[in-house]
Amino acid sequence: MKIAGEITAYCRFCNKHTKQSVRPYTKKQTSGLSIGTRRHNRAISGYVGSVEPKIHPKKLGKKQKVMLKCASCGKVTDRVIGMRTKKKIEIKR
Ligand SMILES: [Zn+2]
Structure with missing residues (x-):
């Protein structure tokens, strides 16, 4: 999958629509204080009864994301390109 280095997209x-520069997706750092993380930490430290592993169905590929930076306000948003795929995104410069 190929995407141009600069696209016009909604901000x-x-x-309104502005010119936005495209770069590869980088995950935001989380504080580790969300309720799901705290509940999981309590469960694996032994405060809850036996913890059975959940069986998740296997998914084929990942949703490919890119980061878009607005040229006028400078805010960064992310966007999913296409559906689940095993191909990686190439950003054309
Ligand atoms: Zn903007």
Whole structure:
């Protein structure tokens, strides 16, 4: 999958279409204080009864994301490109 290095897309902060630069997706750092993380830590430290592993269905591929940076306001948003796939995104410069 190929995507151009600069695209025109909707910016929800400017409330209109602006020119946005495209770069690879980087995950945000989480504080580790969300309720799901705290509950999981309590469960594996032994405060809850036996913890059975959940069986998740296997998914084919990942949803490919890119980061978009608005040229006028400078805010960064992410966007999913296409559906689940095993191919990686190439950003054309
Ligand atoms: Zn903007």
